[in-house]
Every structure is written in structure tokens, then in C-alpha cells.
Amino acid sequence: MKKFVVLFSLIVGAFAFFSCEDSDDVSEEPHLIVKFQFDPNQVRLNNLGQPATIPSGHAAQSPDFRKISAHYFELAPTAYTQLTEGTVLYHADETTQGGSVAIDFSKAVVVGEGEAFLRIPLSQVAQGNYEYVRVSLAYQEYNISIRNNGADYQGKLASFVGYNNYITTHSIGNNSFPVNGNRLQGYWAFALNDFPYATSGQAPAGATTVPNPIAATSPIPSGSCVVTGKFAQNLIINGNETRDVVITLSLSSNNSFEWQEVTSDGKYEPSIGENVVDMGLRGLIPTYVK
Incomplete structure (x- = not known):
């Protein structure tokens, strides 16, 4: 009986060893992975992709980004x-439940910086x-400072910039x-961190x-949020990739x-009638690692 137990244990151990070997030999299909990052020091651009200053009578701040979602x-x-x-x-999913066609926020993929927003098998990428990369931003969530x-x-x-x-x-x-x-592009809601105050507008x-730095040759519809960015070196997909291709959208x-x-003090003070006029991100620089 003891010999049978020892022999059985050896057989089970050998089977487990070869099973692990077989599992290791099976590699996962490579994917195209898309991530976001936020850079308060990146150049501030206008609608034509040219450097832009803050208009007279306006003020601005660089928010502390926490989450983002895209539509396209x-x-x-x-x-x-x-x-x-x-x-x-x-x-992204759309619906007519509110009347006209709109992004269905309940189904939005919302991620933080560095998290995978998209993960697509490279076999499905032409x-x-x-x-160029074009991404239609839909939702942003960030911390800001206000004065009261x-x-x-x-x-x-x-x-909501979709x-x-x-x-x-x-x-x-x-x-x-x-x-x-x-809600059309530009709807926003705000809540204080440590006090019972919330509002929207x-x-x-x-x-x-x-x-959109290629607006002259490839325009985007008015009211959309399709931000366009150019790779420093073209991304080539040839179908022979064996590793993931990771695109980072800065x-x-x-x-x-x-x-x-x-009040011209550079402080956002909604209680005195200072109104939000622009929440659009100010440029896109795409990079990739293969």
C-alpha cells in the first residue's frame, strides 16, 4: 500500500509539472492598450492647436485631475x-432616452491616470x-480651488465636455x-470637500x-470634443507584433x-458671479511603446 501511495504521488507531481510547462508555453495575444496622463506643464493650446494665453478679463487654474472618460x-x-x-x-454607448442622441453616461468607462482605458487585440487593429490620434473626451473629474x-x-x-x-x-x-x-457640452457640477455645499451650472x-492642429485639412464638428494629437514618430502596425503596444495620451x-x-485676483469666486467659461483640455501629445 505504501509503494502505491508513493507511486501515485510521483505521477501526480509529474502531471502538475508538465501542466505548468504547457501553461507557460501559451502566450496571450498582444493588445493595443490606451492610457491617459495629465500634464499641467504641457503647452496650452487653442482650438487650432496654437499656443494660447488667458484672455483679458478671464482667469484660470490647472486642476488636479482624478478621472476621465472618452467617447471615441x-x-x-x-x-x-x-x-x-x-x-x-x-x-461609446449612446441613447435617445433623453430625446436627441447623447452619450449614455451610465455606461461610460471612467479611469484614472495611468489606468487602461482601452485594451484591444492587435489582430483587430487595421x-x-x-x-495622428483623435480622441473625443466626454467626462472629467478634478479638484479645484474656490474662494468665498x-x-x-x-x-x-x-x-461633462461630450x-x-x-x-x-x-x-x-x-x-x-x-x-x-x-445636458449639452459644458454642464458641470461642484461640491466642497469638507463642507455641505454643492451646485451645478x-x-x-x-x-x-x-x-485640433489639422483643422485646415480635417475639421471636427462644432460642439464636439475630438482632441487631435500627432505622434513624434508614426505608429506602424504591421500585423507581426508579438508584444503589447501601449499608447499614452498626454x-x-x-x-x-x-x-x-x-474681482481681478486670479481666484475663482462663484458667489460673486464669476462664471465658468471653458473646461476644455489644452492639447494632446500621444506617445507609444512597442
């Missing part, structure tokens, strides 16, 4: 590739030589914002900056939260 992702071969005519790799009666406070702002957004109820911490309808139509948060001043 495309690789474009050249500056003459029209929107949607490149390799479209992502298009082979090609890509010069001479004191400064910290709070969190939810910024072309149209269907929202049921969204929240910031313990604060709920029931919407149950569509709407930036002016068409005021959200959306940098977004400029350089004074991206902008308001119209009542």
Missing part, C-alpha cells in the same frame, strides 16, 4: 484623413502607418445630482476649447479650468 478613439494615417475615415477603435468671503476652499468638479450627455443621477462624494435628461455653448491641463472674473 481613432487612429488617423495623415492630416488629410477625415474624421471617422481612419481606424476607429472605440465608440495594419497601417498612423500619424476671503477664504479659499478645495472641492471636486465633474465636467457633445451631448444623457445623465440619470451622478454624484460627487456624498452629493447626488439628479438630472434625468440630456452650464458653460456657454461653443466655449469649450478642443485643440493631455494638457495647463490652466484648463477658466472663468470670467468679477
Whole structure:
């Protein structure tokens, strides 16, 4: 009986060893992975992708980004590739529940800096030589500073920059914002971190900056948030990749939260009527690692 137990143990051990060997030999298919990062020191651009200063009578701050979501992702071969005519790799869920077609925020993929937003098998990515990335941003969540009666406070702002957004109820911490309808680009909500104060509002139509350095050859629709960026060296997908290709989308948060001043002190003070005018990110620099 003892000999049988020893022999059985040897057989089981050998089977486990070869099973592990077989498992190690099976490699996972390589993927295209897309991540975001936020850079307050990256150049601040206007809608045409040119360096931009803060307009007279306005002030701005570089928010502390926490989360982001996008509605659309495309690789474009050249500056003459029209929107949607490149390799479209992502298009978020939409709905007509609020009337007109809108992004369904309840199904949005919301990630933090450095987290994978997209993970697509490279076998599903068309082979090609890509010069540009186009990403339609939809949602931003970040910390900002506000002033009230001479004191400064910290709070969190939810910024909806997608072309149209269907929202049921969204929240910031313990604060709920029931919407149950569509909100156009520029809807925002804000809550203080340590005090029971929350509010919401709407930036002016068409005021959200959306940098597109190839606007002359490949424009984007008015009211969209399709930010365009150029690779320093073209991304080539040839179908022979054996490792993941990781694209990092570096977004400029350089004074991206902008308001119209009542008191010219560079402090955002909504209680005296200082209104948000622009929440658009200020440029896109895409890089990749193969």
C-alpha cells in the first residue's frame, strides 16, 4: 500500500509539472492598450492647436485631475484623413432616452491616470502607418480651488465636455445630482470637500476649447470634443507584433479650468458671479511603446 501511495504521488507531481510547462508555453495575444496622463506643464493650446494665453478679463487654474472618460478613439494615417475615415477603435454607448442622441453616461468607462482605458487585440487593429490620434473626451473629474468671503476652499468638479450627455443621477462624494435628461457640452457640477455645499451650472455653448492642429485639412464638428494629437514618430502596425503596444495620451491641463472674473485676483469666486467659461483640455501629445 505504501509503494502505491508513493507511486501515485510521483505521477501526480509529474502531471502538475508538465501542466505548468504547457501553461507557460501559451502566450496571450498582444493588445493595443490606451492610457491617459495629465500634464499641467504641457503647452496650452487653442482650438487650432496654437499656443494660447488667458484672455483679458478671464482667469484660470490647472486642476488636479482624478478621472476621465472618452467617447471615441481613432487612429488617423495623415492630416488629410477625415474624421471617422481612419481606424476607429472605440465608440461609446449612446441613447435617445433623453430625446436627441447623447452619450449614455451610465455606461461610460471612467479611469484614472495611468489606468487602461482601452485594451484591444492587435489582430483587430487595421495594419497601417498612423500619424495622428483623435480622441473625443466626454467626462472629467478634478479638484479645484474656490474662494468665498476671503477664504479659499478645495472641492471636486465633474465636467461633462461630450457633445451631448444623457445623465440619470451622478454624484460627487456624498452629493447626488439628479438630472434625468440630456445636458449639452459644458454642464458641470461642484461640491466642497469638507463642507455641505454643492451646485451645478452650464458653460456657454461653443466655449469649450478642443485643440485640433489639422483643422485646415480635417475639421471636427462644432460642439464636439475630438482632441487631435500627432505622434513624434508614426505608429506602424504591421500585423507581426508579438508584444503589447501601449499608447499614452498626454493631455494638457495647463490652466484648463477658466472663468470670467468679477474681482481681478486670479481666484475663482462663484458667489460673486464669476462664471465658468471653458473646461476644455489644452492639447494632446500621444506617445507609444512597442
